[in-house]
Amino acid sequence: MTDNTGVNLGVLGKKSPRRSCAERVVNAPLPTVYGKFQAIGYLDHDRGDEQVALVYGEIGTENVLTRLHSECLTGDAFGSRHCECGDQLASALRAVVAEGSGIVVYLRGHEGRGIGLLAKLRAMALQAEGLDTVEANLALGLPVDARDYGIAAEILRDLGVRSVRLMSNNPRKREALVRHGIQVAERVPLLIEPCESNITYLRTKRERMDHILPHLDAVVAHGS
Numbered sequence: 001m002t003d004n005t006g007v008n009l010g011v012l013g014k015k016s017p018r019r020s021c022a023e024r025v026v027n028a029p030l031p032t033v034y035g036k037f038q039a040i041g042y043l044d045h046d047r048g049d050e051q052v053a054l055v056y057g058e059i060g061t062e063n064v065l066t067r068l069h070s071e072c073l074t075g076d077a078f079g080s081r082h083c084e085c086g087d088q089l090a091s092a093l094r095a096v097v098a099e100g101s102g103i104v105v106y107l108r109g110h111e112g113r114g115i116g117l118l119a120k121l122r123a124m125a126l127q128a129e130g131l132d133t134v135e136a137n138l139a140l141g142l143p144v145d146a147r148d149y150g151i152a153a154e155i156l157r158d159l160g161v162r163s164v165r166l167m168s169n170n171p172r173k174r175e176a177l178v179r180h181g182i183q184v185a186e187r188v189p190l191l192i193e194p195c196e197s198n199i200t201y202l203r204t205k206r207e208r209m210d211h212i213l214p215h216l217d218a219v220v221a222h223g224s
């Protein structure tokens with residue numbers, strides 16, 4: 001089967017019979033510096049968000065190398081060193097190209113762990129005054145993590161995916177996806193070398209949010 005671009009869609013061309021809040025509305029070829037992806041656009045009818053899944057190669061149904069990337073304008077677009085999101089996104093895109101197939105779902109509505117861009121910037125301002133990333137959200141009267149992964153699961157189902165190898169350091173993300181009906185065969189670490197600007201933030205994620213970041217031990221050992 002081909003779409004209006006003439007690209008062979010394989011499983012991407014098959015409509016899911018299950019009722020879903022995720023409507024697939026467009027499939028466009030997306031050549032990137034990493035490789036040639038298919039950008040599959042979705043409309044989330046429950047939340048009104050526009051979502052996109054970048055698909056590389058012929059994805060199967062099981063053990064698909066997958067990244068669920070929470071939107072981070074500052075990290076992904078501006079190269080912020082407050083967090084490691086930008087490098088994680090690049091690593092994930094490189095990884096699926098190296099693998100020959102895989103998916104990066106870029107989750108709009110997840111900005112600032114679901115509190116939105118302006119609230120995240122307020123939280124970052126509080127962190128500059130000494131609060132950690134957890135304390136800053138709480139000081140604003142906001143949840144530490146307000147993300148929902150239902151739409152991600154719906155998109156994966158629409159793509160025919162039943163189980164993934166999930167690129168993430170966050171065990172709660174894995175649990176959330178499983179709760180929404182997608183099996184996680186394996187968690188694949190996505191570790192980025194820390195720098196002076198984000199080491200405290202990363203330590204907080206490890207200590208207070210259960211992120212699995214063993215590479216920080218080496219930084220501690222070297223005393224930096």
Ligand SMILES: Nc1nc2c(ncn2[C@@H]2O[C@H](COP(=O)(O)OP(=O)(O)OP(=O)(O)O)[C@@H](O)[C@H]2O)c(=O)[nH]1
Pocket residue numbers: 070071072073082083085088110111112113114115119120123124127133137167168169170173190205
């Ligand atoms: N509220 C808040 N959000 C932040 C902060 N720094 C980054 N973020 C957001 O955090 C989200 C990414 O979440 P993380 O906790 O860094 O990582 P994760 O997605 O849970 O886990 P990984 O899959 O390992 O990347 C993005 O949406 C960022 O915009 C911060 O200081 N405060």
Ligand SMILES: [Zn+2]
Pocket residue numbers: 072074075076083084085086
């Ligand atoms: Zn970020």
